[in-house]
Amino acid sequence: MSDKPAELLEVRNLRVDFPVKGGLFTAVKGVNFFIRKGETFGLVGESGSGKTTIGRAIVRIAHASSGEILFKGRRINGRITKELDSEVVQKIQMIFQDPMASLNERAKVDYIVSEGIINLGNYKGEAERLALVQKALLEVGLLPEFASRFPHEFSGGQRQRIGIARSLIMEPELVICDEPISALDVSIRAQVLNLMSELQRSKGLTYLFIAHDLSVVRFITDRIAVINKGELVELAETEELFAHPLHPYTRALLSAIPVPDPIQERKKKLIIYDPACHDYAKDKPAWTEISDGHFVLANGAEAAEYRRVLAR
């Protein structure tokens, strides 16, 4: 562990509730994980599993009901100081899923991109702001003069790049990528992904990459957490997870990945996850580290079984 980079973000027992008609709905039920500096951390789950909520809790648009979110060891949820607040605003950025919805249609690109620095006010004069905007646009492969246009003049891919530029201009350390490519045309997904990894390299960014599809994250993430119904069920380094999926839910997800070979694909056996396969009546499951850095949600019996599988 010591040779690994420091932990940038840590989430401890995070719980998020939403008020709904007739009570509370718990979207995230006590989640634990950490993200190391410079890595790409994948968070995978079906829609409705709470993954987006976790991302939003980190950028604090969703309110954490309990638990802690630590950024560089400092707690950033709940009541925090003004200084910390503006620091977090700057250091943690988010890229949204739908490029059509995440840009303000009635504002020019110039405003959209510079909105963050206007809030922080950390530039001198209009000229510097413009320069920063142009730089950010160039960095994402857009022409600086696009600044004077409105979002509806752009294609989906371009819009997503504007969204990225909006985050980059803040010089963040952590970027929450909330399914940044799932709404894009297949033909330009690679383009955007490439851009993102390029930026990660050049700027030393850390990504929390949220996706509903394991196949995408396999190629860009260092570690993956699988979430189901608000609970993490498994967390491991990417290759480890693909090689040794332990939790039945993970295995079900993996089996759903299409194989680019029709014969194989036809032979492939789909695993259907049935929560009834767990017997949690007596022994409650816990977040257990099965091997180094490989966590699974399991009770005693299951953990023993998983260890056995791994050892084989």
Add this chain to the structure above:
Amino acid sequence: MFIYMLKRLSQSIVTLFIVVTTVFLLMRLLPVEGYLGDRYDKLSVEQREAMLQKMGLLDPWYVQVGTFYGKLAKGDLGTSAIYRKDVPVLEVIAPRVPYSVRFGLVAMAFSLVAGLAMGVHMARYKGRFWDRAWTGYIVLINAVPSAVYLLFIQLYGTDLFKIPLLFDKYKFSSWVLPTISMALGGIAGYAMWMRRFMVDELNKDYIKLARAKGMPSSAIMVKHVMRNAYVPMAQYLPAAILATVSGSIYIESLYSIPGMGGLLVDVIQRQDNPMVQALVLIFSSVGILGLFLGDVLMAVFDPRIKFVKSEGAR
């Protein structure tokens, strides 16, 4: 769900309480001579005092409020002070409700059917003759003051069909014109709303897809477009239905329909406090109940609402 309903209900009661109290106090800001009528100048000081005493207007306002709620708790809404002196308020109001409700419901049903049909028709022939013709109707109804065209309808309508000028509850023919008059505005409103909704919906991709699949356009209308229209309808319908108790002020006056239309305005102008209080209580309850039912219906009918909630997208 049940707890939610209870909560909303108790909240509504608080609102109702504040509304009624506010109205109670506002009415007492009006000049006191209004309660004494034309004879004011000829009344002796003692008589004025006696009359105000009888109406309970001489106590400090908080005592008056207290008395009012004390009686209300016993189910006593008091007796009318001016409008129909000494007659229990409910006895004045109760016989009127059925007329307003009957006219209101029939007119609403009629305007719904005719209005929605008109809206669909317009959307179908968008930009063509019928669309323009009906648009002309909608614009005219909204543009010409109703005080003007309603009277013309009554005058020439009764003349044309040789029916009595005034409403007679025993004659079916005398129900027709007032009902139609009441529906005219509603038809225009529903048609406009329906047209806009249909046009918006028809432009959506899934409709285009359905068309591309070769689905007959009547089936598209029924299966997709209409079905989507239910949801917002469900929300507004209860309020609209309940609103019929308040009646239509112009039309009821014109045809002598003994309904609720204008009753509130009447009693406010004559400063009949117990009547005002009771009516405000009724209308507010009805209004608040309408909102409440609308929300409940919306939650029951619209599958998306639950879905959205469990997604936690708020």
Add this chain to the structure above:
Amino acid sequence: MADDKPTAASETAAPATTVAPATTVAPATTVAPATTVAPATTVAPATTVAPATTVAPATTVALATTVALATTVALATTVALDPELFTFAEFDRDAGERIGYSNYSYWRSTLRMFLRNKAALFLLVLLSSLLAFTFLQPILPNQRSPTMINLDPTTGHQFRNLMPSAEYWFGTNSIGQDLWSRIWTGTRTSLLIGILVGVVEMLLGIAFGAIWGYVRKADRVFTEIYNILNNIPTTIVLMLLAYIMRPSFQTMVIAMCAAGWHGVARFVRNQIVIIRDREYNLASRCLGTPTRRIIMKNLLPYLVSVIMLQTALSIPGTIGWEVFLTYIGLGLPVSTPSLGNLVNEGRLIMMAPELRYQLIFPTIIVSIITISFYVLGNAFSDASDPRNHV
């Protein structure tokens, strides 16, 4: 070249010539609209569009069209066949990005869309002339005072109920006042009330509605206040105000605003609730944008169209209200002519066919105003939606 920021659409076409060759090879991965127009070279045979280089294409600002134009121009301006044209173009991503260039101005496009609607344009002209005339009328020569009672010189008594004539264009009313000048004065009064009320209601409505809709913690309280205000009969409020302040122009305006602003606030609130949870607002919150600026920059601009529509509708609505208030006896005093009390006065004599001119003239004016604002409001609301600008 690209650093220039030409301001008029006509100029955009010119620089496009140099970039034009790139259009044909626009990589499929870039601008979506561009890809679709890529075969737009087929549009080119419409070469007559060539003069468009000099004439502003008044009707279009749309992205795709500009692209098409650019292509057209490229082909049209080439006179001689240049063999270089037939070489393969290099794939140049930047150039691909660049052709998506436009010089889009929101308000200009709105105006242009609006002007395209001929019916609205006609009504705009009609309404403006009406408005202008109401203000011009008093200073025209030979106008009578709207309150002066005209007397018959032979009997010394009032010229009662004179039919429209060369002398009294719209006739006189029951006490011999000139209806022509009364109607114009009344139109002025009512329009002024309508506009004032419309604007004040809108300002109050937006201010409260925006906070109500956006600030979640305020929702409960505001909703409660709204429910209360909404359930207090307007008649009581109006009567009290009329009693406290006497019937007059100011009273009318204040009373109507007092009675109507919360409805507008609720309207704005509902609109805001619809858009407040869209992702771009979340994005702004992530960036730490203060609430005030989110409302001003993210929410209100989206409401421009509906707000304009609502304001436009509230003006004739106010006139309708005024008629109603006059009907229940809370209107302006008859000595202040307004469309409301002209219609109401006319209503009283509706049973006398030959006096109906007293009703018909004000009714026509009310209807023209209502229809105009209605159509204009809708036209503007459509025009101000940028989605319609393409």
Add this chain to the structure above:
Amino acid sequence: MKRLLVPLCILLAIVVATPVAAQRKSADYTEIYAGELTTINYFASASESEQIMSANTVDNLVEYDRYGIVKPSLAKSWTTSADGLVWTFTLKPGIKWVTWEGKDYAEVVAQDWVDSAKYFMTKANASPTADIIYGVVKNGEAYFKGTVTDWAQVGVKAKDKYTLEYTLEKPVPYFLSMLTYVSFLPVNGKFLAEQGAKFGTTNKAMLYNGAYIMAEFEPQTSRLLVRNEKYWDKANVPINRLIYKYNKEMSTLGPELFARGELSYVGIPSSIIDTWMKDPVRKDLVRPTRTSAYTYFYALNFKPKFPAEYQPENWALAVNNLSFRKALFNALDRKAAMLTSEPYSPDRRLQTTVTPRNFISAGGKDYVDMVELAAISKADSFNKTAAADFKAKAMKELEGKVSFPVKIPMPYNASSVEWTNRAQVVEQQLETVLGKDFIDVIPLSFPATGFLGATRRAGNYAMQECNWGPDYADPETYTDPFVTGSNYNWPELAVGYAEANGKSKYENMVEAAKAVTTDMKKRYELFAKAEAYFISQAFVIPYAKGGGGYEGSKLEPFTCPFSPFGMSNLKFKGQIVRDKAYSTAEYTKLEADWNAERAAALQKTK
């Protein structure tokens, strides 16, 4: 034979007693109305529209005939003590109270008036007309205020079953006329006690002894009055049924309904009278409406309390100058003002006195033709040259003290279209005659809500159109608004009119007239002198009498009981409804006949 004789005699008696004309044939009467009765309880009613029901369903001790002469009704006869303080009435026996179904309930006895008086005079019952009775009956006011608690001391007594005795506080020469008002209606004490608060709230909670029974009462729908078959004077009630239908838009729809033949009576608003007059058919459907004894006058305020922007001190100085007042007095063109409500024959409502003609007379002479008042009542005060002269005089006299033009705020009720129009007409008319260098009339609109409280009663005006209705048959009733304690225009504050006893000259003249209680002619002449003086000093500008206007009516005019006050002229008794409307020509002729007959009838009584 003997057994036959008795019924025969009775039959004969009936035949003789019934007028030879026997019962005249009449159709039913149908009317639409816009304002619903607030109550049919005569203890609670305050307005004419409510009292119209009592007038036709419950009879008083006395009533008026069609010429305005008092005649017995439920009382057979009466006597007065020499000092005029004790009035003793003998009742007709066998008069019945009947229920709404026409069934006998009880006999009408003297105690019924005592029970009614007690109810009126009990303060907690808050009757708006209590003052009329407690103001004259001995110890009445004291009992009402609670200083006397023993009912036995109050001057209303049932001597026996048919003898009723009123003892008055002081002599009241017009006491008989008061007896026709609601405050002196009888009530069956047992029934009243049974009904309690419900008395008079529905037609079933009432007892009837009058010409009609209220058979149906559906508020805001209809009401139906049918003839009381047990009525003592049934022969004089030709109309079988009175049918009232409710319609709020009466003024708009009523004329149309009448023209379509669906009504017996309708008021024709002045706004459409032109149209009807020009229409060959409808022209004959219209006739003038009788005027009433309401009086309208422009009051000049001697206690100005209006806002400083209208310069109340300036007005106070001006109004205390006789020439200034006279200038206004002579400048007002009544006819121009009246055209706003009576475009066709404005003259018949105009008057130059406060007390209207035909209100009262003595010795065959109408009150307004007595002494100095005769000159005033005969001539129109509108006189441009006189006005100009007084203006010049006033400007000279007030030079340097008053700033001209004098601002004259003139409030009007904005909910009345006619009044609003009139305010504009009067403003323009006065300013044209007197010039804008002299006066600046400022019409001020006020809402109907609290109108009088905000204007006249508060002294918030300089000049205002006011009105007053009589309460009893004596000229004294028209002095009430102008004496100390009233809130009309405070003429007692006028400078230079105080006499030795501190009271104004006018008030002393009124006191002198009031003191004469036996010689009616003398009494009326003294009142006429006082009124003439009051008008000649231009404290008010008399303007018009009430009523008037036009109506479509199939009711025979001038046959109902007549009196300028009380409830008699609200009665349908004696009238018939014929199948076509009376035209103006017919009406005018009948009016002339009636005036002549009345003069003769009045002559006969003296």
